[in-house]
Amino acid sequence: MKETTAKELVFFGKITAGFTHEMKNILAIIKESSGLMEDLLSLSKDAPFPHFDRFSHRVTVIQQQVQRGVELAARLNRFAHSTDERLARIDLNDLAEQLTKLSERFARLKDIGLSVRPAESSVVLITSPVELQMAVFTLLESCWNQLPAGSEIELSVERRGQDPCINICFTGEIADCSKLMQKIEATDAIKTVREILDPLGIEIMQENEMCGYGLAFVGAKE
Amino acid sequence: MQDWNVLLVDDEEEFVTTLAERLRLRGIAVRMSTDGEEALRMMEIDPPQVVVLDVLMPGLGGLEVLKRIKADFPRIKVILLTGQGSTWDGIQGMRMGVFDYLMKPLNIDELIEKIREAVNSGVET
Numbered sequence: 114m115k116e117t118t119a120k121e122l123v124f125f126g127k128i129t130a131g132f133t134h135e136m137k138n139i140l141a142i143i144k145e146s147s148g149l150m151e152d153l154l155s156l157s158k159d160a161p162f163p164h165f166d167r168f169s170h171r172v173t174v175i176q177q178q179v180q181r182g183v184e185l186a187a188r189l190n191r192f193a194h195s196t197d198e199r200l201a202r203i204d205l206n207d208l209a210e211q212l213t214k215l216s217e218r219f220a221r222l223k224d225i226g227l228s229v230r231p232a233e234s235s236v237v238l239i240t241s242p243v244e245l246q247m248a249v250f251t252l253l254e255s256c257w258n259q260l261p262a263g264s265e266i267e268l269s270v271e272r273r274g275q276d277p278c279i280n281i282c283f284t285g286e287i288a289d290c291s292k293l294m295q296k297i298e299a300t301d302a303i304k305t306v307r308e309i310l311d312p313l314g315i316e317i318m319q320e321n322e323m324c325g326y327g328l329a330f331v332g333a334k335e
Numbered sequence: 336m337q338d339w340n341v342l343l344v345d346d347e348e349e350f351v352t353t354l355a356e357r358l359r360l361r362g363i364a365v366r367m368s369t370d371g372e373e374a375l376r377m378m379e380i381d382p383p384q385v386v387v388l389d390v391l392m393p394g395l396g397g398l399e400v401l402k403r404i405k406a407d408f409p410r411i412k413v414i415l416l417t418g419q420g421s422t423w424d425g426i427q428g429m430r431m432g433v434f435d436y437l438m439k440p441l442n443i444d445e446l447i448e449k450i451r452e453a454v455n456s457g458v459e460t
Contacts (some may be wrong), residue, residue, distance in 0.1 A: 134391065134418045138347050141440035145353040148443060152360050184441055190418070 119199060122243055126196025133190035147175040160188055188214050195242040202239055202335075205277055206231035209268040210250050219254065224262035227253075230269035236277045238333035248309040252281065252317075252326060255302035259293060261286050265324075276289050277333050282325035290324040339383070339454050343367040344374040345389035345416065357443055362410065363450070371395030378408055384394045385434075387446070389416045390424045398427065405432050412453035416441070 151172050154165065192215060195201075206229075213227045220227045222296070249268075256266060264285030272279050287293055298304060298319075310317055316329045341358070343365060345351040346391040351367045357363045366383070368374040373396050374386070386404060390397035397415060404411055415436040428436050434453045437446060 137418045137439055138350065142347060142349045142353065144440040145350060145357065145443075149353050149357050149360075152357055156360070179440065 122196045126193045129193035131292065133186045133193060136186045137183065137190075137279060140179050142185065143175065144179045144183075147172050147179065150177075150255060155288055191314040192246075199241060200239055201242050202237055203242055203245070205236040205238070205270045205279055208245065208249075209270050209279060210244075212246060212253070213268060215246075216250060220257050220266065223257045223260075225257040225260055228267050230267055232270040232272065233267075236270050236272060237335050239335065240279050240315075240330070240333065244309050244313060245315070247329070248306050248313075248315075249279065249281075251302050251308045251309070252328075255297055255300045255306070256281065256283065256326075258300070258302075259296045273327075277330040279328045280320065280323065280325060281328070282320070282323045285322070287324060290321060294319050294321065294325070309317050322323055337363050338452055339385065339450065340383040341365045342374060342377060342383040344371065344386060344392075344397075345369065346392040347389075354441070354443075354446075358447070361443075361447065363447070371397070371400040374400060375403055375407075378404070378411065382408055382411055382459055385412045385414060385450050387414045387450070388418060389439075390428070391418070396433065398424070401428060401431055401433060408428055410457060412457055414446070414449050414453060419446075420440045 122190065151169075154162075154169055154172065158165075191211060209229045209231065213229050217227055255264060257264075260266070262282060264283055264287065267280075267282045267284070269280045269282065271280065283290075283293070307317060310328070314331060314333070316331055318327045318329065320327045341363060343351050343355055343358075344367070345354075346369050348369050351369060355365045355367045365368075366377060368377055368380075374388075375395075378386070388397050388400060393399075401413055401415070404413055412430075412434040413432075415424070415433045416439050417424040417428075417436055418439055424436070432440055434448055434456065437449060
């Protein structure tokens with residue numbers, strides 16, 4: 114990665130992380146306010162209040178949406194902080210889960226489901242968090258753009274021998290897996306993925322048996 | 336009414352006033368401040384048993400307030416409030432001797448439980 118690009122990313126991450134903190138403060142105020150409304154409602158349970166149930170239901174909706182907002186803000190915060198360091202220790206289980214959550218909305222718009230199967234224990238390595246996330250997201254994007262609607266993509270984490278691995282496996286009504294892989298391979302996106310992964314020492318392999326891709330972190334440092 | 340003396344310190348006025356009202360509804364005597372310097376002055380006049388302290392505040396930040404509490408009021412227990420995903424602040428606070436840390440937005444029952452533990456930990460038997 115060029116030095117100027119790296120600096121731009123750090124700047125972008127710093128501003129985004131700062132804003133997520135502010136978002137969390139706002140959500141905390143909404144949460145406490147709705148909590149207070151709930152407290153006051155429970156105090157007035159015996160007093161006549163004609164809209165008690167409707168009011169109570171709306172308070173619950175506010176709290177559910179706050180929780181949703183908190184989770185999104187936490188994800189975005191974590192994503193923004195991934196620009197803090199050029200190289201960092203990454204647990205591939207966490208990375209697969211984080212990427213799935215960040216990508217869910219995009220995949221859902223294509224009617225593609227995403228799921229994660231983590232390894233039983235942590236699979237840790239040192240690499241560039243930003244570049245790795247960008248590569249895996251770009252790969253996922255080029256996959257869901259070619260997959261038939263209703264398909265599923267599973268990210269699984271494992272070790273092949275000593276090497277950490279992420280597998281990206283497709284299931285669904287896929288008539289011909291090799292044709293599908295050809296279509297994915299013909300996109301510019303896949304070239305971009307290879308350009309990002311090569312300098313990181315990550316091999317990308319077509320896995321025709323399981324219909325998907327395998328990313329092997331050959332000789333990765335822990 | 337709980338016989339506790341709690342001070343909430345957070346620069347977000349709406350947050351701190353609403354949280355204080357919720358705690359009072361649960362019978363907890365609570366004072367509040369939106370400023371670190373003011374909070375330290377309040378501690379001099381009437382030292383609380385527990386301070387619930389936000390990390391990120393303009394002026395005197397939470398960790399600086401914590402340092403002053405540890406130096407001037409070592410018996411006061413501090414519960415630090417950090418943003419979600421900012422566990423670094425919490426860990427830093429633990430190193431500096433906070434009783435515990437919680438992530439914002441809070442779960443009020445969890446906060447009350449932490450305050451209870453903090454108060455009980457300071458009771459000499």
